[in-house]
Amino acid sequence: MKSSQVITAFALAIVMGVIAFLVANTLGKDAPTIAVSAALGALVANIISSLLNKQSASQSADEQVNNNSASGINGDIKTLYVGNLPYRANEAAVRTLFSAHGAVHSVRLMKDKHTGKRRGFGFVEMAAADTAGAISALNDSEFQQRTLKVREAKERPERTESSVQ
Template identity: 55%
Template structure:
């Protein structure tokens, strides 16, 4: 289950405050207040997604994407105890890191020993050269540019 964003929580709290104020201002029945809170639980995530998709935020995302090309690195043979923060620190010494995703087994939740690091394209070669076949927490890393994942169809889907 996905955790709510900060915007969703803030909007839900605002709805709760409005419901609380309505109970004192308007001599309303408890059913009306409960209905208001119930409806607000469905409206808060919808309003939150609309707020995050405002034109100004999407235009700044497009501007930052066009000015800086981001590429993905595959990082293999990671120690199972490594976390996103330690991997980010390691790669940050060699360029601008945008994100780090360490893969986990979907059934056990344990790390699988590999992940992906998104970096600025102009820092990619430097990071590969500096970190490939180097030791990190007693494991020799394998770092290369990630390949595009082929699109999955129903025929090759495994569950």
């Protein structure tokens, strides 16, 4: 959490605590009730602060996508399949690798849903104009002692009720 966010959280906690104190005092409640009210006020303030932070983070992400779209990219995005990834590779490393070949919109590395460990493959969304160059440059290239397999991703099949089980 950034220091400005921490300061905001504390300020909201103090304001909510004071409001809770005044309400409890006005109603003629005893000290334990005032303490509980102040604690609840602080809790509510922290929840509000975290929700505001999430909202501002999603707005920043939307602005970044809009900026990427406006910076000469025609808006078409294609998804690339990236196979034989090292298990220790993370999204940032894969993003850096692909960024050398064009505008990267997102990186998703697949994980096992039971263990949480990476499965060794993922998907990179890039500007359509940059995908051919990225495929030719990175397919069969070495990345962290592994030979990558990069190709255009196939469309995800529709999930039916029988395939969900």
